[in-house]
Amino acid sequence: xxxxxxxxxxxxxxxxxxxxxxxxxxxxxxxxxxxxxxxxxxxxxxxxxxxxxxxxxxxxxxxxxxxxxxxxxxxxxxxxxxxxxxxxxxxxxxxxxxxxxxxxxxxxxxxxxxxxxxxxxxxxxxxxxxxxxxxxxxxxxxxxxxxxxxxxxxxxxxxxxxxxxxxxxxxxxxxxxxxxxxxxxxxxxxxxxxxxxxxxxxxxxxxxxxxxxxxxxxxxxxxxxxxxxxxxxxxxxxxxxxxxxxxxxxxxxxxxxxxxxxxxxxxxxxxxxxxxxxxxxxxxxxxxxxxxxxxxxxxxxxxxxxxxxxxxxxxxxxxxxxxxxxxxxxxxxxxxxxx
Numbered sequence: 001x002x003x004x005x006x007x008x009x010x011x012x013x014x015x016x017x018x019x020x021x022x023x024x025x026x027x028x029x030x031x032x033x034x035x036x037x038x039x040x041x042x043x044x045x046x047x048x049x050x051x052x053x054x055x056x057x058x059x060x061x062x063x064x065x066x067x068x069x070x071x072x073x074x075x076x077x078x079x080x081x082x083x084x085x086x087x088x089x090x091x092x093x094x095x096x097x098x099x100x101x102x103x104x105x106x107x108x109x110x111x112x113x114x115x116x117x118x119x120x121x122x123x124x125x126x127x128x129x130x131x132x133x134x135x136x137x138x139x140x141x142x143x144x145x146x147x148x149x150x151x152x153x154x155x156x157x158x159x160x161x162x163x164x165x166x167x168x169x170x171x172x173x174x175x176x177x178x179x180x181x182x183x184x185x186x187x188x189x190x191x192x193x194x195x196x197x198x199x200x201x202x203x204x205x206x207x208x209x210x211x212x213x214x215x216x217x218x219x220x221x222x223x224x225x226x227x228x229x230x231x232x233x234x235x236x237x238x239x240x241x242x243x244x245x246x247x248x249x250x251x252x253x254x255x256x257x258x259x260x261x262x263x264x265x266x267x268x269x270x271x272x273x274x275x276x277x278x279x280x281x282x283x284x285x286x287x288x289x290x291x292x293x294x295x296x297x298x299x300x301x302x303x304x305x306x307x308x309x310x311x312x313x314x315x316x317x318x319x320x321x322x323x324x325x326x327x328x329x330x331x332x333x334x335x336x337x338x339x
Contacts, residue, residue, distance in 0.1 A: 001054050006045050009037040012055035013064060013142065020048050034065050034089050034142050062143040065089035071149060072119055072137035075111070075156030080164040081134060090138040095128045098202070099164040100306035108161050111152045116140050121162060123339045127201065127302045128164065135162060168307035172198055172232040173207035173225030175218065177247050181237075182212045190236040190290045197297065201305040206230050213238055218250035226254075226280070232304060233282040239270040240286070247284050248272055256282045260312045264319035265338070268296025273310055281310070293330045296322075299338040 001015045013036055020030035030048065031041065037053070045053070063071075066086045073083055073091040080099060084092040095101070103124030112118055121135040128134065139149075174194060180186045188210065195205050207228035209221040218235070225233060238247030248261050256274035261284070263271045272284030281304045289297045299318060303310050321339045 002057050003052055003054055006042060006050050006053050009045075009053050009055060010039050010042065012037050012053070015054040015056055015142075018045065018048065018050065020044075032088055036064070036066070056142060061146050063139075063146050063149055065139050065142050065144070068117065068139040068144050068149055069137050072111075072117060072139070072152065075153060076119060076121075076135055076137065076160055076162045078160040078163040080166065081162070089142070090136055092136045093134045093162070095130050095132045095134055095164055097164060097166055098129050099127070099166045100302050100308065101126055101128045101132075101134060102163050102165065102308075104161045107155055110155050111161070114148065114151055114155075116144050116148055117152060119161070123333070124162075125299075125303060126333045126339075134164075165306040165308065167202045167305050169201075169203050169231040169305045171206040171230045172203050172234055173228060173230035174205055174209075175221045175225060175233070175235045176208065176210045177213060177218050177235060177238040177250075179212040182210050190285075190287075193290055194234060194236060194285065194297075197301060201302065203232065203305060213246055215246040215250045215253060218247055219253040222250065222254040222282070226276070231280060233276075233280060235272075235282070235284045236289070237285075237287065239272065239284050251282055251284055254282075259310060260315045263296050263315050263322075265296040265299065265322035265324075267292040267294075267324060268299075271296045271300070271315075273300065273315060275309075292324070294324055294332045294337060296338075298332065 014031055014033055016033050017029040018031040021027045066089055069086060069089055069091045073093060077083065077093055080097045081093045082096045101124060103121050108119060117139045119135060119137050174191055176188055176191055181188050198205065207225040207230055209224055211217045211221045222233060235247050235251060251272060251274055252258055256276050259273040261272045263269060267288035268286060270286035274282045276282060285297055289295050300310060318338060321336050324337045
């Protein structure tokens with residue numbers, strides 16, 4: 001840093017906070033470290049008794065923190081994100097739409113390993129609403145070498161580190177299984193829960209069938225709702241290993257390719273994920289979805305709703321973080337479940 005007259009400081013970067021005191025009215029930093037002095041700032045600084053200022057010596061090859069944060073932010077942003085104004089060398093991105101937030105964790109880690117810069121995000125593969133905070137970027141020192149920043153841009157080149165995918169699915173069909181429900185012996189408590197979770201992501205129930213436990217009748221009901229042109233098929237009940245629980249076999253008999261029957265998630269171990277030949281996803285929902293506040297259904301449904309294919313490896317990866325702690329006050333998705 002160097003000491004220069006305040007009248008010559010326009011365009012230079014302050015090295016420390018400058019506090020202004022107006023007795024009885026104001027005492028705070030009027031200009032903060034990293035501020036680039038403007039013409040209109042000079043009279044204010046002089047009125048504060050600052051005839052001289054310590055400023056950074058900006059030399060070729062160095063980038064100020066504000067510009068560097070903006071360049072890091074550009075590596076993250078896709079078209080469904082909004083950028084904040086720079087403040088104290090930091091920029092934030094927020095969601096411009098409702099959708100699925102995703103993170104390229106490998107490239108994010110690679111950039112954060114470079115040093116002297118940081119990108120912090122919320123967890124990926126989670127639903128977000130318009131206005132939700134997504135990430136913050138900044139460099140650690142007040143200035144950073146252009147060469148260092150260029151390395152980060154090389155890692156991020158090609159596509160954004162972060163993305164929001166808008167909800168793609170709009171209709172679902174529900175096949176409710178169970179002789180006790182089909183015969184009217186018990187009330188169907190499953191469908192209202194599922195319908196509410198679908199509505200959170202903009203999906204409407206366009207077809208519904210209630211059938212007994214027979215494999216053939218469940219498979220026929222699946223074919224029936226499929227014929228209504230729905231974009232997602234959900235089968236509720238009949239997912240355990242009891243002799244009368246035949247929903248997994250019926251889903252297979254309906255022509256679906258089973259990705260996984262069973263998942264390392266509690267609640268939700270008996271979950272089934274599959275796809276029909278035309279790409280329409282089908283899920284077999286275990287009974288826990290009916291009574292537990294959050295289950296594997298809350299982890300997989302956003303992926304399906306955004307049109308993201310779910311592979312067996314994706315479900316296996318849910319093991320770490322797949323134990324819901326059943327907190328007294330549920331804060332999902334702002335918790336460790338599924339992450």
